[in-house]
Amino acid sequence: MHDHHDHDHDNELDEMTARVRALETILVEKGLVDPAAVDAIIDTYEHDVGPRNGAAVVARAWTDPDFADWLKRDATEAIASMGYFGRQGEHMVAVFNGPEEHNLVVCTLCSCYPWPVLGLPPAWYKSPDYRARAVREPRAVLSEFGVTLPETTRIHVWDSTAEIRYLVIPERPPGTEGMDADALAALVTRDSMIGCDLLEPPP
Amino acid sequence: MNGPQDVGGRHGFGPVVPEDESIRFHAEWEKRVLGVTLASAALGYWNIDASRHARESLPPAIYYGASYYEIWLRGLEALLQRAGEVSEEELADGRAIAPGIRTDRRLPATRSRRFWPKAARPNAPAPPPASASATGSARAITSRRVTPGCPDTRGAGRGSSPRSMAVTSIPTPTPISKGSSPARFTPSGSTRRSSSAGMPIRP
Numbered sequence: 192m193h194d195h196h197d198h199d200h201d202n203e204l205d206e207m208t209a210r211v212r213a214l215e216t217i218l219v220e221k222g223l224v225d226p227a228a229v230d231a232i233i234d235t236y237e238h239d240v241g242p243r244n245g246a247a248v249v250a251r252a253w254t255d256p257d258f259a260d261w262l263k264r265d266a267t268e269a270i271a272s273m274g275y276f277g278r279q280g281e282h283m284v285a286v287f288n289g290p291e292e293h294n295l296v297v298c299t300l301c302s303c304y305p306w307p308v309l310g311l312p313p314a315w316y317k318s319p320d321y322r323a324r325a326v327r328e329p330r331a332v333l334s335e336f337g338v339t340l341p342e343t344t345r346i347h348v349w350d351s352t353a354e355i356r357y358l359v360i361p362e363r364p365p366g367t368e369g370m371d372a373d374a375l376a377a378l379v380t381r382d383s384m385i386g387c388d389l390l391e392p393p394p
Numbered sequence: 395m396n397g398p399q400d401v402g403g404r405h406g407f408g409p410v411v412p413e414d415e416s417i418r419f420h421a422e423w424e425k426r427v428l429g430v431t432l433a434s435a436a437l438g439y440w441n442i443d444a445s446r447h448a449r450e451s452l453p454p455a456i457y458y459g460a461s462y463y464e465i466w467l468r469g470l471e472a473l474l475q476r477a478g479e480v481s482e483e484e485l486a487d488g489r490a491i492a493p494g495i496r497t498d499r500r501l502p503a504t505r506s507r508r509f510w511p512k513a514a515r516p517n518a519p520a521p522p523p524a525s526a527s528a529t530g531s532a533r534a535i536t537s538r539r540v541t542p543g544c545p546d547t548r549g550a551g552r553g554s555s556p557r558s559m560a561v562t563s564i565p566t567p568t569p570i571s572k573g574s575s576p577a578r579f580t581p582s583g584s585t586r587r588s589s590s591a592g593m594p595i596r597p
Contacts, residue, residue: 205423207421207423207461207463207464207467208421208422208423209488210423210467211423211426211427211430211467212423212426212488213485213487213488214430214467214470214471214474214480214485215426215430216488216489216490217480217484217485217488217489217490218430218433218434218474218479218480218494220489220490221479221480221490221492221493221494221497222493222494222497222500223434223437223479223494223496223497223500224430224433224434224500224501225433225500225501225502225503227503228429228433228500228501228502228503228505228506229426229429229430229433229506230429230503231503231506232428232429232432232433232506233425233426233428233429235506236418236428237418237419237425241415241418242415278432297402299400299401299402299403300399300400300401300402300446300450301399301446301449301450302462310418311418311428313412313413313415313417314411314413314417314420314462315410315411315412315413317462318410318411319401319404319407319458320407320408320409320410320411321410322401322402323401323402323403323404323405323406323407324407324410326402326403327402327403327405332410335409335410335411335412336410336412350402353442353443353446380415381415382412382415387412
């Protein structure tokens with residue numbers, strides 16, 4: 192499906208564009224939805240709420256042992272203390288990777304995902320392919336992200352629920368001892384916080 | 395609820411296609427679906443579980459053939475019709491015929507950027523553990539936690555009903571590939587699955 196946003200022939204709208212425009216028009220005419228509110232929500236999730244939030248949480252966990260301990264005990268409160276809370280992240284659990292333990296997060300039933308720290312879920316996370324296979328053949332799925340773990344590594348697959356959302360705390364890469372939290376956060380990828388990426392040492 | 399959304403472990407799905415974390419949407423109409431859906435939620439007719447139920451109640455042929463935001467849009471149309479705010483005729487025409495009802499609850503643009511306030515924590519005593527019998531294979535319960543609520547009762551508008559969730563461990567079958575040792579992983583408890591025994595069924 193493609194967009195027609197570069198020109199404007201209303202009678203040529205694709206089916207989904209026409210369908211959502213119809214519904215939004217109805218709701219606006221009825222006074223139930225303010226289009227400016229819709230714009231603000233979109234802008235929030237395009238620019239404000241995204242995986243850089245989670246990266247800041249991870250970097251702090253690496254540099255602040257008390258915070259890491261708080262994350263283990265009560266991730267919801269620890270993460271909220273950094274200003275990340277609310278919609279789709281009301282009950283957080285942080286799971287820590289280690290030399291012999293790897294965590295992978297999925298939502299087999301839909302796309303439950305920790306929005307305040309990771310933003311909107313990527314298309315692959317929502318796809319039936321990932322949802323079906325992550326729980327059955329996690330190593331094969333990881334290989335599609337270019338990740339190969341030692342066979343002795345134990346993989347924990349966390350199936351998210353409508354309430355409980357998981358954040359993977361990846362291992363801190365070697366060679367980062369002198370780096371501060373901001374520099375460390377820049378190394379943290381979104382996929383590593385879902386469990387689909389291993390972090391590289393800085394170049 | 396059992397339905398087309400329950401794809402965990404199913405065979406026949408394809409490879410996962412990773413994508414860059416800067417990609418938030420794949421079409422302009424997807425943004426409008428996100429914004430209109432979240433703005434409409436402010437009308438207060440449904441909670442997250444009822445909206446999931448509306449999506450999961452789509453006929454399987456439509457569910458499997460629809461993209462993520464198309465499923466959202468179809469679910470939203472159903473919820474608004476059920477609320478009496480939108481009629482089938484209006485959706486077909488793409489214009490309002492009757493006036494809106496809960497216009498006083500329209501989400502203002504000034505409030506839509508903010509995250510939702512932190513949800514209240516349930517402080518009810520832990521309920522008795524529910525059975526961990528899930529969908530077949532033998533599981534070992536490794537830990538329990540209390541969920542903030544039961545999606546089935548909440549989705550049906552019958553209250554939160556916090557209950558015990560079992561975190562379970564399932565050994566994977568011995569891999570077929572030559573020379574590899576058995577991989578182990580732990581699909582961890584989902585309220586929807588592991589506490590399903592004895593749970594009231596939606597009407």
